[in-house]
Amino acid sequence: MNRLPPLPDLSRLCIHTVTTKPWSIEEIADRYPAAGVKGITVWRQNLEGRDPAKIGELLRGNGLDIVSLCRGGFFPATSEGDRQAAIDDNRKAIEEAASLGAPLIVLVCGAVPGMPLEQARDQIRAGIEAVLPDCERTGVKLGIEPLHPMYADARSAVNTMKQANDMCEQIGSDYVGVAADVYHLWWDPDLQSEIARCGELGKLFAFHVCDWKTPTADMLNDRGLMGEGCIDIRRIRSWVEATGFKGFNEVEIFSSHHWAKDQNVFLEEIVKAYRQHV
Amino acid sequence: MNRLPPLPDLSRLCIHTVTTKPWSIEEIADRYPAAGVKGITVWRQNLEGRDPAKIGELLRGNGLDIVSLCRGGFFPATSEGDRQAAIDDNRKAIEEAASLGAPLIVLVCGAVPGMPLEQARDQIRAGIEAVLPDCERTGVKLGIEPLHPMYADARSAVNTMKQANDMCEQIGSDYVGVAADVYHLWWDPDLQSEIARCGELGKLFAFHVCDWKTPTADMLNDRGLMGEGCIDIRRIRSWVEATGFKGFNEVEIFSSHHWAKDQNVFLEEIVKAYRQHV
Numbered sequence: 001m002n003r004l005p006p007l008p009d010l011s012r013l014c015i016h017t018v019t020t021k022p023w024s025i026e027e028i029a030d031r032y033p034a035a036g037v038k039g040i041t042v043w044r045q046n047l048e049g050r051d052p053a054k055i056g057e058l059l060r061g062n063g064l065d066i067v068s069l070c071r072g073g074f075f076p077a078t079s080e081g082d083r084q085a086a087i088d089d090n091r092k093a094i095e096e097a098a099s100l101g102a103p104l105i106v107l108v109c110g111a112v113p114g115m116p117l118e119q120a121r122d123q124i125r126a127g128i129e130a131v132l133p134d135c136e137r138t139g140v141k142l143g144i145e146p147l148h149p150m151y152a153d154a155r156s157a158v159n160t161m162k163q164a165n166d167m168c169e170q171i172g173s174d175y176v177g178v179a180a181d182v183y184h185l186w187w188d189p190d191l192q193s194e195i196a197r198c199g200e201l202g203k204l205f206a207f208h209v210c211d212w213k214t215p216t217a218d219m220l221n222d223r224g225l226m227g228e229g230c231i232d233i234r235r236i237r238s239w240v241e242a243t244g245f246k247g248f249n250e251v252e253i254f255s256s257h258h259w260a261k262d263q264n265v266f267l268e269e270i271v272k273a274y275r276q277h278v
Numbered sequence: 279m280n281r282l283p284p285l286p287d288l289s290r291l292c293i294h295t296v297t298t299k300p301w302s303i304e305e306i307a308d309r310y311p312a313a314g315v316k317g318i319t320v321w322r323q324n325l326e327g328r329d330p331a332k333i334g335e336l337l338r339g340n341g342l343d344i345v346s347l348c349r350g351g352f353f354p355a356t357s358e359g360d361r362q363a364a365i366d367d368n369r370k371a372i373e374e375a376a377s378l379g380a381p382l383i384v385l386v387c388g389a390v391p392g393m394p395l396e397q398a399r400d401q402i403r404a405g406i407e408a409v410l411p412d413c414e415r416t417g418v419k420l421g422i423e424p425l426h427p428m429y430a431d432a433r434s435a436v437n438t439m440k441q442a443n444d445m446c447e448q449i450g451s452d453y454v455g456v457a458a459d460v461y462h463l464w465w466d467p468d469l470q471s472e473i474a475r476c477g478e479l480g481k482l483f484a485f486h487v488c489d490w491k492t493p494t495a496d497m498l499n500d501r502g503l504m505g506e507g508c509i510d511i512r513r514i515r516s517w518v519e520a521t522g523f524k525g526f527n528e529v530e531i532f533s534s535h536h537w538a539k540d541q542n543v544f545l546e547e548i549v550k551a552y553r554q555h556v
Contacts, residue, residue, distance in 0.1 A: 113492040113508040117465065150428040152465035153492045153508045159465055187395065187430035187437055214391040214431045219497060230391040230431045 004238045006275055007249070013274050014039025014067045014248035016208075017046045020263045025050065029058050035267050039065045039248040042100060044093065052099035060101065067248050068143065068179075068206060069093060069102040074110035075127030076120040076157065083123060086110070087130045094131060098138035104205055106143050106179045111157040120157035121167070128171060135175035143179035143205040144168065150219055151184075161185060161194035168203045180240065181208035181252065183223060186231040192239045199243020207240050209233050209278055210253045221256045225269060226277035233278050249278050282516045284553055285527070291552050292317025292345045292526035294486075295324045298541045303328065307336050313545050317343045317526040320378060322371065330377035338379065345526050346421065346457075346484060347371065347380040352388035353405030354398040354435065361401060364388070365408045372409060376416035382483055384421045384457045389435040398435035399445070406449060413453040421457035421483040422446065428497055429462075439463060439472035446481045455483035458518065459530065461490060461501060464509040470517045477521020485518050487511050487556055488531045499534045503547060504555035511556050527556050 007013075015037050017028055025046040032040060040059055047055060059066055072093040077083045090105075097105050109124040111117065128142060135142060146164040147156035158164050164178045178198050185191050198204045211229030216222050226233055237249065251270055258266050285291075293315050295306055303324040310318060318337055325333060337344055350371040355361045368383075375383050387402040389395065406420060413420060424442040425434035436442050442456045456476050463469050476482045489507030494500050504511055515527065529548055536544050 114510075116510065117467070148428065149426065149465040150494075150497075153490055153494075160467075163467060187427040189395070189438075189441060212431055216428075216431075216497060219428075219494060232394065 004234050004241070007278060010036040010271065010274070011038055012248050013037050013271070014041055014065070014250040015270065016041040016043065016070060016250060016252040018043045018070070019251055019253045019270070020267060021259050023263050025055055026058070029062050029064070031264070031267060033062045033064060035271055037064070037271070039067045039250070041068045041070055041106070041250055041252070042066065042102065043070045044096065047096060047100070052096045056099065056101040065248070066100060066102045067250060068104040068106050069097040069100060070106045071108050072105045072142065073107035073124075073156075076110045076112045076115060076123040078112060078115070083127065087127055090127065090131045091134050094134045094138055094140045097140045102140070104141045104143050106145050106206065108145060108147065109156045109158045111152060111154055113153050117152060117157040121163070124157060125167060125170060128176060132173055132175060135173070141175045141177060141205060143177055145179040145181060146184055148184040160188055160190070161198060162190055165194055165198050165201060165203065168201060177203035177205035179206035179208060180204065182231050182233055182236050183208070183210050183212060186212060186236065191236070195236075195239045196243060199245065204240065204243055204245050205247075206250060207237070207245060207247060208250045208252045210251065211277075218256065221254045223253045223255050225253060225258065226251070226273040237278060249274070282512050282519070285556060288314040288549065288552070289316055290526050291315050291549070292319055292343070292528040293548065294319040294321065294348060294528060294530040296321045296348070297529055297531045297548070298545060299537050300541050303333055304336070307340050307342070309542070309545060311340045311342060313549055315342070315549070317345045317528070319346045319348055319384070319528055319530070320344065320380065321348045322374065325374060325378070330374045334377065334379040343526070344378060344380045345528060346382040346384050347375040347378060348384045349386050350383045350420065351385035351402075351434075354388045354390045354393060354401040356390060356393070361405070365405055368405065368409045369412050372412040372416055372418050375418045380418070382419045382421050384423050384484065386423060386425065387434045387436045389430060389432055391431050395430060395435040399441070402435060403445060403448060406454060410451055410453060413451070419453045419455065419483060421455055423457040423459060424462055426462040438466055438468070439476060440468055443472055443476050443479060443481065446479060455481035457484035457486060458482065459486035460509050460511055460514050461486070461488050464490060464514065469514070473514075473517045474521060477523065482518065482521055482523050483525075484528060485515070485523060485525060486528045486530045488529065489555075496534065499532045501531045501533050503531060503533075503536065504529070504551040515556060527552070
């Protein structure tokens with residue numbers, strides 16, 4: 001197997017703020033740059049009670065590139081009112097991203113238990129199309145994140161790269177692409193070819209990394225630090241980079257275990273794992 | 279959507295012994311027939327300390343059709359010795375099935391955390407091929423059960439109907455087919471077409487039902503009774519029956535919640551749920 005070398009430096013390391021959940025955005029603004037981190041993806045809860053524009057200035061002033069805002073989506077619903085509320089919330093997220101200076105919003109597209117997945121995907125497509133004028137006006141793009149099939153009941157009816165690519169083609173907007181996360185996709189036998197297809201379509205907007213632990217004790221909050229699990233992250237990165245992707249490698253870890261630690265220690269572990277396993 | 283009617287009777291209801299885990303095989307031999315259940319799939323742990331041939335006589339004597347033995351598989355391993363031990367254990371399972379009078383063994387094919395899934399699939403195929411002479415001698419068939427992608431780390435590198443169909447084609451033996459379980463497969467956008475393909479190949483050997491709960495509290499032992507979750511079981515049954523499948527609908531539920539109940543009550547609930555939701 002043709003192996004990529006390790007990453008030479010931290011210039012493409014981005015961390016999602018949820019990864020160090022115990023820290024406020026102000027703490028993060030100091031500590032990520034001090035550890036050599038260059039990029040940041042901001043979760044919306046970190047903006048609560050803040051002015052997104054000022055947070056954007058703070059982060060950029062400290063040398064951080066703002067990679068994306070997490071997250072929009074959750075379009076499917078069983079009533080017209082709830083569908084409209086989801087569209088309105090996504091419009092608000094686009095305004096927040098524009099104020100923050102984030103060029104991309106990651107979409108967890110949504111699903112409703114018992115709703116046929118085809119219907120949920122129709123509602124997702126319609127929801128995305130409804131907010132496209134806001135994207136065009138602000139310049140903010142949307143990244144459809146295919147989620148692991150274990151989340152198909154309630155979190156996303158888009159569960160593979162192929163489905164995300166298909167939806168991008170159906171929508172046909174320069175503002176809509178894909179956010180690929182190894183946690184959700186590593187098992188897929190079509191992953192290499194669908195990453196290549198995504199690249200050919202010009203739709204590979206983001207790349208997220210973490211690891212899959214054995215056993216996984218919790219379906220939401222037991223993701224592994226890179227190297228703690230079974231995912232060959234570097235192999236998948238080689239497929240991503242074969243498309244010409246030159247964006248950030250974004251560390252996104254939900255982990256009750258790691259959140260319980262001193263986050264300064266965890267941040268050191270992230271940097272070390274990034275050098276060894278991404 | 280063209281809906282099938284409910285099943286007219288219990289003549290195609292099979293239950294896996296693990297579903298009523300607290301009961302011994304002798305208790306099961308009395309209680310399933312008393313509840314109108316016609317088929318049984320026996321888990322190997324229920325045969326421990328028993329003579330499989332005598333258990334087979336007991337079950338058939340009480341009017342039960344023995345549908346399959348669960349389970350073989352777990353072929354991939356990191357040492358030759360462990361791979362041979364897995365093959366030997368599968369040969370033993372084939373002998374048990376022959377003695378019991380079970381025409382089929384369900385395969386949970388196996389995976390090793392960190393082993394590339396392609397390599398695991400090669401070892402699975404080699405393992406199955408190694409035991410084919412035992413199948414031919416005894417007449418016992420093997421059903422590859424594709425497992426949900428959340429089990430790709432340690433339980434099975436075969437995660438979709440397409441992969442199971444592909445492997446059947448590669449092996450090309452009349453003794454190797456597919457056991458399709460709605461729990462593992464319901465999310466797959468290619469499910470309908472791959473069930474149809476499986477039927478065309480003459481490979482649809484078994485059909486398992488249960489439900490997917492939201493939330494799922496445990497990745498192994500929180501399966502739902504039919505109707506407790508989001509799976510449109512009847513729709514999938516319609517795809518299965520469109521292939522000409524006339525076998526049993528096998529109820530296979532691992533559930534700490536349901537195992538904690540009086541199993542007589544649970545058995546009544548299974549029969550009711552079968553009539554309403556399968």
